[in-house]
Amino acid sequence: MPAVGGFDKGNGKEYPGNLTPYVLVTCIVAAMGGLIFGYDIGISGGVTSMPSFLKKFFPSVYRKQQANESTNLYCKYDSETLTMFTSSLYLAALLSSLVASRVTRQFGRKLSMFFGGILFLAGALLNGFAQAIWMLIVGRLLLGFGIGFANQSVPLYLSEMAPYRFRGALNIGFQLSITVGILIANVLNYFFNKIHGGWGWRLSLGGAMVPALIITVGSMILPDTPNSIIERGRHEEAREELRKVRGVNDVEEEFNDLVAASEASRQVEHPWKNLLQKKYRPHLTMAVLIPFFQQFTGINVIMFYAPVLFNTIGFGSDASLMSAVITGIVNVVATMVSIYGVDKWGRRFLFLEGGVQMLICQVLDFLLAVIVILFLTH
Structure with missing residues (x-):
């Protein structure tokens, strides 16, 4: 169940x-x-x-x-x-x-x-x-x-x-x-x-x-999605869709939070500029570097x-x-x-496990490449 x-x-x-x-x-x-x-x-x-x-x-x-x-x-x-x-x-x-x-x-x-x-x-x-x-x-x-x-x-x-x-x-x-x-x-x-x-x-x-x-x-x-419907201003339709997707009638708390989040996002001015603020820099840095280095492997x-x-x-x-x-x-x-x-x-465990696994494989690839080069040159 x-x-x-x-x-x-x-x-x-x-x-x-x-x-x-x-x-x-x-x-x-x-x-x-x-x-x-x-x-x-x-x-x-x-x-x-x-x-x-x-x-x-x-x-x-x-x-x-x-x-x-x-x-x-x-x-x-x-x-x-x-x-x-x-x-x-x-x-x-x-x-x-x-x-x-x-x-x-x-x-x-x-x-x-x-x-x-x-x-x-x-x-x-x-x-x-x-x-x-x-x-x-x-x-x-x-x-x-x-x-x-x-x-x-x-x-x-x-x-x-x-x-x-x-x-x-x-x-x-x-x-x-x-x-x-x-x-x-x-x-x-x-x-x-x-x-x-x-x-x-x-x-x-x-x-x-x-x-x-x-x-x-x-x-x-x-x-x-209810979020998308709320963003376009159709709140009653969004509330009914949220009840349908959650399978329960008690969705008021989640619905109110979704509406509040949508309103808050509309009031944000210069969102791209805000990302460069000092308090967001650690988050922005990790959000860029994690996928970058994952692809860089x-x-x-x-x-x-x-x-x-x-x-x-x-x-x-x-x-x-x-x-x-x-x-x-x-x-x-x-x-x-x-x-x-x-x-x-949890996400953190899988993230760390995947990182360690990739590191080990990259080191083994490097060692194998060195061995092959040494073998071919001698």
């Missing part, structure tokens, strides 16, 4: 509420927005390692890959156009996130998710039917715009819908859908690469339409380019794609452990 009640660690108040089937289903559907991001992370590296894809769009890379000369395998992927194909998505996501934040706030989380799904769907169609490199680049840009909207709205939607006691687990559902999307993409790449005729890459790129349709349709049927490069990386160290095409599948499985399992423990062990 789901536990009753939730606790707001921010103000020390405990609000009544259940993890109702209604909330669980809406959060699962919304979390599927992470699939579009995860699928693209997993699919791109696999596609760029497929000879048929390289032969059609990046013939210079294909010729280097097929050459028998003793060239560094990594240098065979040296192509500015190929780099543009992979990186254009992230540039578009960065730019769209600036617009998506305003759309999410003023028009609601649902509309932002809908925009993300539509843009991603258009990008997937363009990539799947691509006949020229410009179609790939434009498609990637549309995918990036879609990801910018989805990544802005989905985590916020999950946080606002979930009861406080289960907020950590349900919010990590977004991360779980990302890892599942990566794994699905890696598995599809492995099997689509075996299709005779060299058109399997079209199925890999076009397959992004499936998660795009899920989040697009889901955004049309999901309810809006290089994990996104490994997940994004896993098949290419395995290929450059001598793995065959199938072996590279299967190695990426194994990496994806480990990623999903680790995320499920986090979902189980985030509200049981």
